[in-house]
Amino acid sequence: MTQGQGMPCPCAVEGNMRRLLLLLLAAISIGFAAAACSPAASNNQAPEPKGPSASWDDQSDPDWRYRSQFKASMRHMWIYANRIVSAGRGDKRPTYDEIWPAAADIQRRARMAASFWNAVSKATDSLQMAMDDDDRPGANEEFRAVGAACDGCHMATWSPYYLHVTPSTVEAWKNNRTKLGMEMEHDDNPPPEFPNRVLMQGLWKNYQAAQLALQDWKKPQVAAELKQMADVSRNQAQLWGQVADNAEKLVELARAQKRAGMPEAYTAMTNACRACHAAWAGPERPIHNPMPWDGPLD
Numbered sequence: 001m002t003q004g005q006g007m008p009c010p011c012a013v014e015g016n017m018r019r020l021l022l023l024l025l026a027a028i029s030i031g032f033a034a035a036a037c038s039p040a041a042s043n044n045q046a047p048e049p050k051g052p053s054a055s056w057d058d059q060s061d062p063d064w065r066y067r068s069q070f071k072a073s074m075r076h077m078w079i080y081a082n083r084i085v086s087a088g089r090g091d092k093r094p095t096y097d098e099i100w101p102a103a104a105d106i107q108r109r110a111r112m113a114a115s116f117w118n119a120v121s122k123a124t125d126s127l128q129m130a131m132d133d134d135d136r137p138g139a140n141e142e143f144r145a146v147g148a149a150c151d152g153c154h155m156a157t158w159s160p161y162y163l164h165v166t167p168s169t170v171e172a173w174k175n176n177r178t179k180l181g182m183e184m185e186h187d188d189n190p191p192p193e194f195p196n197r198v199l200m201q202g203l204w205k206n207y208q209a210a211q212l213a214l215q216d217w218k219k220p221q222v223a224a225e226l227k228q229m230a231d232v233s234r235n236q237a238q239l240w241g242q243v244a245d246n247a248e249k250l251v252e253l254a255r256a257q258k259r260a261g262m263p264e265a266y267t268a269m270t271n272a273c274r275a276c277h278a279a280w281a282g283p284e285r286p287i288h289n290p291m292p293w294d295g296p297l298d
């Protein structure tokens with residue numbers, strides 16, 4: 001498994017201080033920006049071009065490196081869940097053709113998340129089988145497969161920051177040059193802590209302990225660590241499966257233009273969102289859950 005940049009390291013405290021300093025700088029510059037936009041200041045300035053600045057659209061966007069695809073995917077599902085409620089509720093005929101692709105996108109994302117977790121538990125099962133056969137070389141190979149399964153999801157979800165992409169890497173790429181040893185690249189400005197860190201650090205501990213025990217062929221210890229990894233992975237896959245199965249039901253209902261059954265499927269789907277958030281998405285910051293089918297209307 002590749003080591004992400006967010007791993008605990010001696011520079012963590014320094015990193016936190018840097019982050020505070022950066023926030024302070026940001027607050028000051030926002031203050032200046034607000035002053036520059038006041039009516040008095042705008043009199044002698046050319047009008048601002050409309051829309052986001054050009055850099056948001058290309059690799060010179062400095063924020064891009066901090067954006068986690070996991071979060072982006074969550075936000076998309078949140079938009080579509082809320083859209084399904086808005087299109088399906090009320091007295092009017094639901095706009096079924098809006099619900100269909102929205103539910104289909106949640107289904108796709110949830111199936112993909114489940115498939116990443118299934119890959120992890122499948123790899124731990126294969127490793128266990130190699131150990132049962134006393135096949136040491138085979139076990140070592142299966143252990144690498146476990147790491148690759150974890151990283152399968154990491155490649156798809158981590159922010160470029162976590163993937164060791166620094167400003168100098170991007171500069172090199174923009175100049176059509178490559179950089180060797182990217183794994184060693186390190187950016188001193190970490191993004192904020194992510195809420196499911198407890199889950200990930202637990203898995204990381206299991207992974208490292210399994211690696212050590214495997215070197216000494218301590219099979220019961222390896223098996224215990226593998227079991228914990230597999231239990232977590234099956235639980236995550238089961239939650240994503242509940243999201244995907246009910247999203248699929250919503251797709252079928254929208255396709256058949258039937259409202260009956262939609263509130264139940266929606267509620268079962270979003271119960272899985274809530275259950276996972278309650279168990280794993282704290283306590284760094286509050287997480288927005290999708291709204292209930294019968295929540296307040298604007």
Ligand code: HEC
Pocket residue numbers: 001004005006007008068069070113116117120149150151153154157158159162194197200201203204207229
């Ligand atoms: C379904 C996706 C997924 C799977 C599967 C997954 N992870 Fe993660 N992992 C993440 C995300 C998302 C982050 C957060 C990165 C971010 O915020 O950009 C993360 C972060 C981490 C971190 C960094 C923790 C820190 O403190 O900085 C470690 C270590 C980690 N994962 C280990 C593992 C291990 C070991 C496995 C397999 C047993 C695993 N992960 C499986 C999605 C996943």
Ligand code: HEC
Pocket residue numbers: 068070071074075077078079081106194195196236239240243269270272273274276277280281287288289290
């Ligand atoms: C198996 C676990 C799991 C399931 C299922 C799940 N989530 Fe999440 N969700 C998380 C975790 C973990 C985070 C925190 C991620 C982060 O910020 O790095 C999160 C964060 C979020 C956020 C906050 C994103 C942000 O930072 O602004 C939203 C919104 C969200 N989820 C929506 C949903 C919706 C909608 C569903 C169901 C359709 C859902 N989630 C299902 C684990 C899950």
